Every structure is written in structure tokens, then in C-alpha cells.
Amino acid sequence: MDLKYVQTTCPYCGTGCSFNLVVKDGKVVGTAPYHRSPVNEGKVCPKGTYAHEFVNAPDRLTKPLIKKDGKFVEATWDEALKLIAEKFKSYKPDECMCLASARVSNEDNYAMMKFARGVLKTKHIDHCARLCHASTVAGLANIFGSGAMTNSIGDIADSKCVFIIGSNTFECHPLIGRRVMQAKAKGAKFIYADPRLTATGKQADLFLQFRSGTDVCLMNGMMQEIIKNGWENKEFIEKRCNGFDELKKEVMKDEYSLENVSSVTGVPADKIKTAAEWFAKSGASAILYSMGITQHTTGVDNVKSCGNLQMLTGNLGRAGTGVNALRGQNNVQGACDMGCLPVVYTAYQKVIDEAAQKKFADGWKFPDGIAKGENGYEVTTLMNVLTDKPGEIKCLYIMGENPMISDPDLTHVEHALKTLDFLVVQDIFLNETAEFADVVLPAACYAEKDGTQTSTERRVQMWRKAQDPPGEAKGDWEIIASIAEKMGYGAQFPWKTSEEVFNEMASFTPSYAGMTYERLNRPEALHWPCPTKEHPGTPILHGEKFGMPDGKGLMTGIPFKWPQEVPDEEYPYVLTTGRSIWQWHTGTMTRRSVDLEREEPTGWIEINTGDAKKLGIADKEMVKAKTRRGEITITARVTDDIKPGVMFIPFHYVECAANVLTINALDPIAKIPESKACAVRVEKIQEA
Ligand code: SF4
Known part of the structure; x- marks a missing residue:
């Protein structure tokens, strides 16, 4: 028997954990810890544990297929490539x-x-x-000059206050959630804002259960409270930012008073005030966000609001701070x-x-x-x-x-x-x-x-x-x-090897120019920007200056706007979507993993207990969920963990696909769809 370990990087979420693939007689049969990675230090989440299970699934594609008379027929590579080349050549470029x-x-x-x-x-x-993160790329590039997560995963553990908004981090990026818990164990405050009391929210010190799509209003309210109390970082603003007056003019409007923000977001005023105080006064506060922020018609506005909050409080360019956009997929x-x-x-x-x-x-x-x-x-x-x-x-x-x-x-x-x-x-x-x-x-x-x-x-x-x-x-x-x-x-x-492709790419790519396979082939690898062969890489961005032409961050006043489709009489609830710890995106890999699929083999719609009572719907009952785009039949999961008036469906499952319901309303700049808010109604399925 030939047995070996091959160290690799997880193909699921954007955390980038490393593990070993266990290879027996030439076939991948399992995973094993790889302890030297500074990202995950030998630990993985369930998806990483079972990341070998889909690799040798019996229905892997093994030959090219060409459709003939509506049916796929196996073809040789030469036949398939010839057909593709002929067809591709027959079109005009665009x-x-x-x-x-x-x-x-x-x-x-x-x-x-x-x-x-x-x-x-x-x-x-x-x-x-x-x-997923088009709004991050556009939003952060506009205010910092670089559209990427500002800090590294490890330094979240050094934060004194972690504010997670629009991210179920413990389920969707579990090994980043571990760093949040390490910070908390060292005394950091943990604030969580989301319409759902998720597994992440259950560990928080302060939970802001806000209405889906009111992110800008919530953050403007926090910033008004910070400025009113003189908690802003005046030195940082003076030395490193432009646009403070414009920001102040917007957030100091009466519509962002504690009372008004509370009424729009549904979060009690005293909680907004506490969040603002903890965040501004900690000395090292980090924002973590994901698609709860980005997947809105105001996605770019939401991202820029996160940046505003960090510039206002001087929480950039140091360990334990930053605007930490948690990218969803392994290589997005x-x-x-x-x-x-x-x-x-x-x-x-x-x-x-x-x-x-x-x-x-x-x-x-x-x-x-x-x-x-x-x-x-x-x-x-x-x-x-x-x-x-x-x-x-x-x-x-x-x-x-x-x-x-x-x-x-x-x-x-x-x-x-x-x-x-x-x-x-x-x-x-x-x-x-x-x-x-x-x-x-x-x-x-x-x-x-x-x-x-x-x-x-x-x-x-x-x-x-x-x-x-x-x-x-x-x-x-x-x-x-x-x-x-x-x-x-x-x-x-x-090219004959992947390394040759990488070398050509790096020669055109300033932020990768100093990277080679030899330099990457070590546990810590390299963070971009790494512009020269001697450069050590850059775990924290914006240490001395931002990537803007004058080196300063750009604060902007962001007016609050509601989502494009809000509840009405016909569709009286807000639908939001997201992920489960056991499944991955469209399920092509995880639904072929026996151990993951067994845990959550189909989708569900989360309904608040009070709303379910009004609708006469019981837990585990099959219901119809309808929007202006379509309808699906799905199991009800009745819970106190979701805000009244909001419903949630994970989007992994073809048999009850959440995206039959979602709206293709787009952020005007990033063109990202508003997957986190549309109007829905839910009905009991009447017995025949
Ligand atoms: Fe893979 Fe993400 Fe889990 Fe790490 S946290 S093992 S990268 S799915």
C-alpha cells in the first residue's frame, strides 16, 4: 500500500485554511491536519474535514460531451475542441x-x-x-484606493472590539470566527448586527437585531453618537483623511438621531449608543462584514459606511483594526x-x-x-x-x-x-x-x-x-x-506547467511581481502587495498612507435608502438569503459529500414564532413561499432567532431554490443584486 500526505489549501471558503490530503494508492481518501499554517493552525471546519469526499464522486465528468438532438453524447477531445474553435471563430468579438x-x-x-x-x-x-463582493471592490477602492480586506485574519485576535455586521462568520468562515473568540477571551467586546440571531450572534456581548437593508441608517446613527460625544479620532481624521465635513453634515441630520434610527432599524436606542461607545473607545476596533453588507442595491454605500466608521475612529493600519471584508469563495x-x-x-x-x-x-x-x-x-x-x-x-x-x-x-x-x-x-x-x-x-x-x-x-x-x-x-x-x-x-x-502561467501573470501584475512558487512554498506564503523579490508581503494595508493619489482616505456622507422592493399588503415580509455551515454555494461539491449532506439534506425557510402563529404555520410544516418572481415549496423552521417580519432561506438547494424568489435589482455602481432583501409572502399548503 502506498500512503502519502499532500499539503494543500481548502477549496471552500475564503479563509484559506491548509490541510493534508491523505492519498492511498494514488487516490485521495481523506484529510489530515496540517499544523504549520498560521491561518488555521491545524484546525478545520466540517467542510474542510470532508473536503476529500466529492473528489472521487461517481458522477465526476470524465469525457467531453456534445449535445446532439437534445442529448449529451460522449466525444473525443479533438471533436469537442474542433467544434468549439469553429463556433468561437464564427462570432464577432463582442x-x-x-x-x-x-x-x-x-x-x-x-x-x-x-x-x-x-x-x-x-x-x-x-x-x-x-x-458577492463587487461592492467591496468598488467601495473600498473608492475610499482607500484598494478594494480588499485591509488586515490579516490572525490579527483579529488582537482586537479590543469586534463589530460583525451582515456576516454569519461562525458558520460561513468558522476559522475566522475562532479569531473572534480568541479576541473575546482576551477581553474584547463583541458587537453583532444582523436580522437573525445566528450561531455567531449567540456569542456576542451586544446584539443589534436590525431590519434587513437598514445598514447605512444604523452606522450613520452610530457615527452621529460618536461625533456628538467627541469620541472621534481627531488626529487620525486631520492627518489621514479628506471629507470629514461632508460626512459630518450627513450623519448629524435629525433623521439619524438615536430615536429615528431606532425606529427605522428596530434596534433599541440604548443599544445603538452602547455600540457606538464601545466601538469608538476600545483603542483597536475591527469591522468584519460579508454579504449582508454587500448584496444590496446600496451595497457600495454600505461598504463605504464601514470605511467611514473606521476612518472616523482611526481604526485602520494597525493590528486588531480594519475593514475586514470576508470574501466568500476560496479564490474570489x-x-x-x-x-x-x-x-x-x-x-x-x-x-x-x-x-x-x-x-x-x-x-x-x-x-x-x-x-x-x-x-x-x-x-x-x-x-x-x-x-x-x-x-x-x-x-x-x-x-x-x-x-x-x-x-x-x-x-x-x-x-x-x-x-x-x-x-x-x-x-x-x-x-x-x-x-x-x-x-x-x-x-x-x-x-x-x-x-x-x-x-x-x-x-x-x-x-x-x-x-x-x-x-x-x-x-x-x-x-x-x-x-x-x-x-x-x-x-x-x-505554458507547460502552472508555475510558468504564474510567472507570466506575475510579470504583468505589480502586486504579485515579487512572488514565485519558491517563495510561496512555505506555510505562511505571502500577502499582496508584494512588488519585488525582496519584499516580505503586506499583511496590513494602509499603515502609513492610503492608496489614493494624495495618500488620504476619503470620507463621504452617505444618505440612507431603503431596499428596492419593500413589503406591502400582497408580499408583507422581507426575504433574506444566506449559507449553512454544512453546505457550500450551489451544492455541486458538498451535496456529493455524504457526511455534509446528511447534516442538512434540504433547505428551509426561517419564520419568526409570532409571524408563524399569525399565519397558522407550524414548525416543520411544508409551505409555499412566493415573490413577484416565482414560488417554491419549502419546510418551515419556526424560531425566535429571526426578527419578526423577516424570513430567511439558505440558497444551496435546487429543490427549493431561494433564487427563484430573489430580485435582480442591482447596485447602480457594483451591479451586485439585492439578494438580502425582497418582499415575500408565505402560505400554508391547503389539503386537497
Ligand atoms: Fe475550509 Fe473555510 Fe472551513 Fe477553513 S473555514 S476549513 S477554509 S471552509
Whole structure:
């Protein structure tokens, strides 16, 4: 028997825990602790524990599939690549769009970005960051000059006051939750704001149970209280920030008095005052947030409000402070860094910047040029374009994403995908979106390839190949390079190893320029920015100055706005969505894991006990949940833990898909959908 351990990085959430894959006779059979990682110190959550279980699932894709007469037929790689190359060549550049992936490696994403802009010459490329943290990228870049988590995970344990808003951290980023508990054990105050008393909230010292979508109002109210009492950090504001007067003018309005904020948010005034005092006076306060903040039509406003609060109190650039955007997926940070967004190349070099455009056009050496230096469509906009402007986008190439579960308003998404002339899906399983494809390409998973991923704290860590891919499945960048070669661009995709892809990417990417596989191949790896081979990496951003042209952070007055769709007589409740500790996103991996699926095998709708009583609904009863977009049948979970008037559904489950109900209302800047608030009604299912 041949037994070995292969150290790698977890393929689930953005925390970036390391563990060993246990490999027996060439097959991954388990996981084992890896104690040297400073991120998780040998510990993992349930998803990390069972991260081997989907790898050898019996329904892994093993051969290319081509749809013929409405049915998938197995094909050779040569047949599939030839068909794709012919079809891709038949479209005009901007008739094609590519979706990259927060699931795959930096190398895979760089290859997809280069393929879209260099081979297809389309300006349309995006990925699912649009659905989770597009507002973070836009919001933080606007006020700090860098759209990423400011601090590192480890230094949360040094905080004196942790304020979590819009994140169920203990379930969705459990090993970050561990750092919060370490801070609390050392005496830190822990404030939690959310419409639900989640597992995270149950550990808090102060719980602010606010109405979904009233984040800006709550934070403006806290800031008014801070300024009124003179608790702001005057020295920090004076030396390091612009815009204080504008911020003050907004937050000191009467509408943000304790009484008014209490009435809008539903949080008692004394709790808002206590939160403001604890936060401002601790000496080192950290904000942690996730999609409760970002997935709103005011997502960018919410993010900027978090930044305002931190600049007002001087809680930036030091351990235990910061605006800590907890990125959802393992490599969503990396996919953004790799330029898989419709407005930037790698490291956020703007496509509309002539110097950046020239740098990539000259450096890549495509004989017939690259895509124009214009902004492309976001994935959320794409779905509207497909239905509203038929024929404008004809061809879509999706790598490792599943919009038929993850995107808002699924009936609309289905309609949109059906308008396509040609759809290629590259994945490890035949997911719900792949069913609509013309060609499906079998990809290798994280355990079957070398590569890097960038966690929420900007730490770039390695995957290491532990077993061969099943059947004829191949690594994502290898597949992309094969298509490019068939289309006549083999010279631009010459790589033989992931390391060669990484080195090319780093040569175009200032924040990764000092990184090599040799430097990353150690437990602590490196945080970007790491601009030179001698640079030690940057665990904490904005220590001396912000990334703005004048080095100062930008405070802005943010007026409060309600969500686009608020409850009315017909749909009297607010629906919010989220995740469970046992499942992961669209369930393609966790629902194939026996040990995870057993814990929470289907979805539910959380209803407050008082609301359930009014509706005559009992715990565990099947009910109908309806919105203006559609309806689903789902099990009621009656609980005191959710705010009256609010209901919650986890979005993992195809059989009761929350996104049938959600609304494709978008933040005007980030184009992120408002998955955290729409109007819903719930009905008993009448006996026949
Ligand atoms: Fe994986 Fe996140 Fe769990 Fe860590 S906390 S083991 S990265 S899912």
C-alpha cells in the first residue's frame, strides 16, 4: 500500500485554511491536519474535514460531451475542441462573453482572462464576485484606493472590539470566527448586527437585531453618537483623511438621531449608543462584514459606511483594526486580482487606461491585437441583455460557475441562457447550468492540479496535485490553452506547467511581481502587495498612507435608502438569503459529500414564532413561499432567532431554490443584486 500526505489549501471558503490530503494508492481518501499554517493552525471546519469526499464522486465528468438532438453524447477531445474553435471563430468579438470562476486557481483565471481578451477579443468577462463582493471592490477602492480586506485574519485576535455586521462568520468562515473568540477571551467586546440571531450572534456581548437593508441608517446613527460625544479620532481624521465635513453634515441630520434610527432599524436606542461607545473607545476596533453588507442595491454605500466608521475612529493600519471584508469563495479574491472583471486587467489595471491597454497588447503579442480598451458587461447585466436585446450576445463560455442556482431570479436566468446560440460549460460535474450547454468539458478539481489561490486576507497559497484527474478530465488552463491552440493562438499559450502561467501573470501584475512558487512554498506564503523579490508581503494595508493619489482616505456622507422592493399588503415580509455551515454555494461539491449532506439534506425557510402563529404555520410544516418572481415549496423552521417580519432561506438547494424568489435589482455602481432583501409572502399548503 502506498500512503502519502499532500499539503494543500481548502477549496471552500475564503479563509484559506491548509490541510493534508491523505492519498492511498494514488487516490485521495481523506484529510489530515496540517499544523504549520498560521491561518488555521491545524484546525478545520466540517467542510474542510470532508473536503476529500466529492473528489472521487461517481458522477465526476470524465469525457467531453456534445449535445446532439437534445442529448449529451460522449466525444473525443479533438471533436469537442474542433467544434468549439469553429463556433468561437464564427462570432464577432463582442458577441461572446466568458465567465471565469472563484473556485479555480489564479493560473486558470489568468488563462481565461487572456483567452477572452486576446483570443475572442471580447471585452465581456466577469465572474461570481459580481454576486458577492463587487461592492467591496468598488467601495473600498473608492475610499482607500484598494478594494480588499485591509488586515490579516490572525490579527483579529488582537482586537479590543469586534463589530460583525451582515456576516454569519461562525458558520460561513468558522476559522475566522475562532479569531473572534480568541479576541473575546482576551477581553474584547463583541458587537453583532444582523436580522437573525445566528450561531455567531449567540456569542456576542451586544446584539443589534436590525431590519434587513437598514445598514447605512444604523452606522450613520452610530457615527452621529460618536461625533456628538467627541469620541472621534481627531488626529487620525486631520492627518489621514479628506471629507470629514461632508460626512459630518450627513450623519448629524435629525433623521439619524438615536430615536429615528431606532425606529427605522428596530434596534433599541440604548443599544445603538452602547455600540457606538464601545466601538469608538476600545483603542483597536475591527469591522468584519460579508454579504449582508454587500448584496444590496446600496451595497457600495454600505461598504463605504464601514470605511467611514473606521476612518472616523482611526481604526485602520494597525493590528486588531480594519475593514475586514470576508470574501466568500476560496479564490474570489484571486479571480478579481487576475482581471476577471469587465473593467480591469490583473491587479485592477483599468482597461480604459491607455497605458495598461498598451502594456497587455504589446506584452501578449497577439498578431491581430486584443479586445478594445472598453468596459464590458457584468454577469448580472448579461442576463438582462440576453433577454432584452436578443442576438447581442450569442456565445457564452462558463468555467466553474453555476448561475442556474447562484444568480437572482432563476426563471429569468433560464430564459436568458436559452436565448444563447452556443454555450460551453467547463466543470467537474454536470451541474444545473451545464444541462443548457452545447458542449461540456470535464475539468480537474483542486486536488488534481498545482496552482495558487488568494484568500480573503490577500494571502497567496498553493494547491498541490494529490491524484490524477478522473478519465480524460484536464486542468482548466490546459483546456483553455488547447482551445486557443485550435484557434491558431498556440504561441500565446505556450505554458507547460502552472508555475510558468504564474510567472507570466506575475510579470504583468505589480502586486504579485515579487512572488514565485519558491517563495510561496512555505506555510505562511505571502500577502499582496508584494512588488519585488525582496519584499516580505503586506499583511496590513494602509499603515502609513492610503492608496489614493494624495495618500488620504476619503470620507463621504452617505444618505440612507431603503431596499428596492419593500413589503406591502400582497408580499408583507422581507426575504433574506444566506449559507449553512454544512453546505457550500450551489451544492455541486458538498451535496456529493455524504457526511455534509446528511447534516442538512434540504433547505428551509426561517419564520419568526409570532409571524408563524399569525399565519397558522407550524414548525416543520411544508409551505409555499412566493415573490413577484416565482414560488417554491419549502419546510418551515419556526424560531425566535429571526426578527419578526423577516424570513430567511439558505440558497444551496435546487429543490427549493431561494433564487427563484430573489430580485435582480442591482447596485447602480457594483451591479451586485439585492439578494438580502425582497418582499415575500408565505402560505400554508391547503389539503386537497
Ligand atoms: Fe475550509 Fe473555510 Fe472551513 Fe477553513 S473555514 S476549513 S477554509 S471552509
